[in-house]
Amino acid sequence: MPRLSTSTSLAELYTRYGRSVLRRAHMLLGDVDAARDAMQEVFLRALNVSGGLDPSPLGWLYRTTTNLCLNRLRDGKRRNELLSLEVSDDVATDDIESRVLVLRVLERVPQELQDIAIYYFVDGLSHDEIAKVAGVSRRTVGNRISDFQNLVSGIVKQGSAS
Amino acid sequence: MIDWSSVRRAEGCLSDLELDQLIADEVELGPRRDEVLKHLADCNRCTTRFASFESVRVGPVPAFVGGEPARLAKHSRSSVWWGLSGTLTIALAFGLARLTGERDQGALLDQAPSTRTKGALALGIVVQRAGGDIERLTPGGLVAPGESMRFELATAGAGFVAVFGLDSSGQTTAYAPYSGAMIAVTSDMPSLLPNSIVADATLGPERIVAFFCEQEQPVTELAEAARSALERAKGNPIDVHRIDTPCAQADFLIEKQGAP
Numbered sequence: 053m054p055r056l057s058t059s060t061s062l063a064e065l066y067t068r069y070g071r072s073v074l075r076r077a078h079m080l081l082g083d084v085d086a087a088r089d090a091m092q093e094v095f096l097r098a099l100n101v102s103g104g105l106d107p108s109p110l111g112w113l114y115r116t117t118t119n120l121c122l123n124r125l126r127d128g129k130r131r132n133e134l135l136s137l138e139v140s141d142d143v144a145t146d147d148i149e150s151r152v153l154v155l156r157v158l159e160r161v162p163q164e165l166q167d168i169a170i171y172y173f174v175d176g177l178s179h180d181e182i183a184k185v186a187g188v189s190r191r192t193v194g195n196r197i198s199d200f201q202n203l204v205s206g207i208v209k210q211g212s213a214s
Numbered sequence: 215m216i217d218w219s220s221v222r223r224a225e226g227c228l229s230d231l232e233l234d235q236l237i238a239d240e241v242e243l244g245p246r247r248d249e250v251l252k253h254l255a256d257c258n259r260c261t262t263r264f265a266s267f268e269s270v271r272v273g274p275v276p277a278f279v280g281g282e283p284a285r286l287a288k289h290s291r292s293s294v295w296w297g298l299s300g301t302l303t304i305a306l307a308f309g310l311a312r313l314t315g316e317r318d319q320g321a322l323l324d325q326a327p328s329t330r331t332k333g334a335l336a337l338g339i340v341v342q343r344a345g346g347d348i349e350r351l352t353p354g355g356l357v358a359p360g361e362s363m364r365f366e367l368a369t370a371g372a373g374f375v376a377v378f379g380l381d382s383s384g385q386t387t388a389y390a391p392y393s394g395a396m397i398a399v400t401s402d403m404p405s406l407l408p409n410s411i412v413a414d415a416t417l418g419p420e421r422i423v424a425f426f427c428e429q430e431q432p433v434t435e436l437a438e439a440a441r442s443a444l445e446r447a448k449g450n451p452i453d454v455h456r457i458d459t460p461c462a463q464a465d466f467l468i469e470k471q472g473a474p
Contacts, residue, residue, distance in 0.1 A: 071237070071267070072267070110240055114231060176228070
């Protein structure tokens with residue numbers, strides 16, 4: 053198992069974390085080629101991190117991958133793929149419907165709420181984990197989740213009324 | 215009204231980040247590592263997710279990252295994932311979700327090196343070394359007498375399985391089940407077969423053969439088919455290939471060497 057050190061090469065980083073980045077990009081983009089392309093960009097960005105990466109760079113990789121993929125989805129080219137995003141088989145069927153609902157409304161909420169919502173509802177991260185990955189306070193995480201829930205509840209109500 | 219509690223993964227289940235941290239052996243997991251491992255031991259859902267995460271293959275390091283410094287801060291770590299012992303690690307160490315992984319990850323997967331698969335069946339083997347370390351076996355992997363092995367099978371559906379060992383002394387041994395009827399599998403989920411087998415003192419190559427049958431077959435008939443195949447190969451397990459049965463077959467050649 054490679055260990056991080058001052059002499060760790062980007063190739064080593066790729067070997068150790070590549071599958072996490074690729075899996076994440078694939079989950080968000082729903083397309084293997086697009087996911088590989090995103091993965092490549094994430095590792096290229098790692099080259100340019102001022103001061104070097106943290107010895108536990110997974111949080112940075114999560115954040116960078118998520119932002120990159122959301123930006124690409126936001127560009128509109130893959131908007132439809134967000135709507136048809138498949139949730140993996142590791143959740144019960146009734147969970148899947150609810151999670152897909154979350155994903156479908158994601159694009160209708162502000163970006164700062166999207167990221168947090170994905171970490172919380174899709175990745176299952178705790179508030180503490182989200183705070184670390186997103187680089188915000190735990191309180192901000194709680195507030196944004198609450199804002200997201202309120203916003204989505206409003207959207208769902210609107211949908212029901214109409 | 216949205217039931218937000220149903221939107222998240224089941225309470226208590228591990229987050230994606232924790233699973234990725236385990237796979238990368240990240241120091242960040244820290245003291246929570248033991249809790250995470252204990253949860254994995256008890257939770258089939260998380261174990262399957264973990265295997266699915268592990269089964270993603272990114273391919274060789276591309277040219278654009280080769281040799282470039284990543285400028286990482288220095289940090290020392292204490293524990294090593296593979297230093298763990300016991301059933302938990304055995305369960306986790308497999309490339310166990312070969313078939314499930316294909317369904318979940320699609321083109322992200324390459325052939326898992328620790329898994330041999332033919333048709334509707336995939337076979338994985340994990341060995342516990344004399345010192346307690348747990349390792350995945352790759353085809354041709356070494357096993358010493360006295361070391362124990364466990365088998366995991368992933369099948370394409372419901373049916374019946376059995377595992378045999380064909381060794382270089384010309385013997386065919388039923389490993390699972392030891393006796394009685396074939397083992398029923400009820401879904402396409404990977405399953406760790408109960409009990410371990412201890413490698414005996416017969417050195418040389420040994421072919422581990424697993425069968426998956428849609429209809430239950432008498433174990434004695436499968437054993438006889440395996441024995442006949444080994445006999446036709448003049449007792450050399452290396453030369454045993456397709457065994458004549460109505461079942462899907464997966465096999466794994468190991469090499470028994472040295473003292474325990």
